[in-house]
Amino acid sequence: MDSIDTLIIGAGALGLACAARLARPGQSTLIVEAESLIGSHSSSRNSEVIHAGLYYPPGSLKAELCLEGRERLYTWCRTHQVAHRQLGKLLVAVESAEIARLEQLHENAEACGVHDLQRLTQAQLQELEPAVRGSCALLSPSTGIIDSHAYLQSLLAAAENRGAQLVLHTRVEHLRHDGEGWVASGNSSGEPFQLRAQLVVNAGGLFAQQLANQTEGLQDVPPLHLCQGRYFSYSGRTPFHHLIYPMPEANTAGLGIHATLDLGGQVRFGPDTRYLTQIDYRVDENLREPFANAIRRYFPELDSARLVPGYSGIRAKLAGPGEPPADFLIQTVNDHGLQGLVNLFGIESPGLTASLAIAERVAVSL
Known part of the structure; x- marks a missing residue:
């Protein structure tokens, strides 16, 4: 069985931001994406707004990571020549x-x-x-707009420059820990595969819960x-x-x-x-x-x-019709007791703005 250091599941803004943060020379990082293009779902189907962080409950992850992510994102855009405009x-x-x-x-x-x-x-x-x-x-002068597609490409380029690899048409369908690492099994371009990773980040977005429900030993998967x-x-x-x-x-x-x-x-x-x-x-x-x-x-x-x-x-x-808005859920070993696994649930707006800050939280937790 092939073994790698880090497996990132999902090549949207969250997965790619995590890959750019976690990848490093001398370690193997693999990004797998079920679709034929990166960012095929929520990351490319939104308002492309860099949010200022006005609406969220004080002290919530949405509030904290939006503010931190906003500043990180503006800096990233300037550094990596990603088209954006702070128009307010x-x-x-x-x-x-x-x-x-x-x-x-x-x-x-x-x-x-x-x-x-x-x-x-x-x-x-x-x-x-x-x-x-x-x-x-x-007037909110800190609010801006961004070319989300160019941002995704810049994250992928940064991850690849640090040694990460992207594989499309690849869906992880099951995770289990075998004592040596996380065994991921699934389908890649019509062929079954298995590999072992020491660290796994489930950044599957709309499909994160689907994989979580097929992760052995994982309890309390929130509803989608x-x-x-x-x-x-x-x-x-x-x-x-x-x-x-x-x-x-x-x-x-x-x-x-x-x-x-x-x-x-x-x-x-x-x-x-x-x-x-x-x-x-x-x-x-x-x-x-x-x-x-x-x-x-x-x-x-x-x-x-x-x-x-x-x-x-x-x-x-994570909240259904008529329910109070739910916060982001960054599920780590402190939540589920499973070493080397992070699940990202309910990362809706302002997820694009907060993506670099979320990646930092993920890196610190692993």
Whole structure:
């Protein structure tokens, strides 16, 4: 049986960040990915936002790792020439009744360590974004956007430069510890395989629980809740200069249908939230009017004919419909008692922003 030092399962942002952090000359690091491309799921199907860390419960992993990851990510982008832009976002209280919620969000951000939010009056908001309707707003100058595909490629290049290897079309289906290491078995390009690794990182994203349930000796695997978020593009001239976020919708799993920009200046609206029982990336054109109604609250001049079905992503949530939001779960030997194994569960937003910080936590735990 072939033996390696480190096995990384999953070549999304988390797996590749872990590989870039853990790989080193003289040690063997293997990244396996079931799909034909890196980042085929959540890592490439999101808003491509570098989050500032405003919404999460103070002291939570999401709050801590978002702030740490944000700074690491901006530095990484500058060092590795990954296209990004720190353009800022506006959090808008559309109606005066929402001002109290905006202030609560400001207080939460302060408690999380975000101290650069700027209050804007209605006049200041109109000056910055004439197309946006609102009573007042907060400006988050630390928020940015990133080319997620270029980021994934930069992580892979860094990992490979340190000796890691990537194998696609390879799914690990079972893990067991045989006293000498972790024996991983599965299928690679249609052929069964087995190998032994001293360290294993399960960064399978939407499929992390599936492997965890086939890991001998592992107890207390958390449930997975698939939550789809759909996006519409907006053709033609861009109406905004910043990202535009309304107040988070009550009793939903997301932040509301907001406006983001890509690095080419194209506007996209989304995501919405819809729990699923299986992965489904379709975007129904019949969603146009529900999207338009939500967007017109803060962008009254929206032309719904310019809304074009875009793409969707799936969030790997640990909380189901109507349940309080769950934190990231970085499951280490202290949690499960199995030496040399780390499972990453529920790494939804702000997972892309936090990816380098999560990789650091993984490295320290092994």
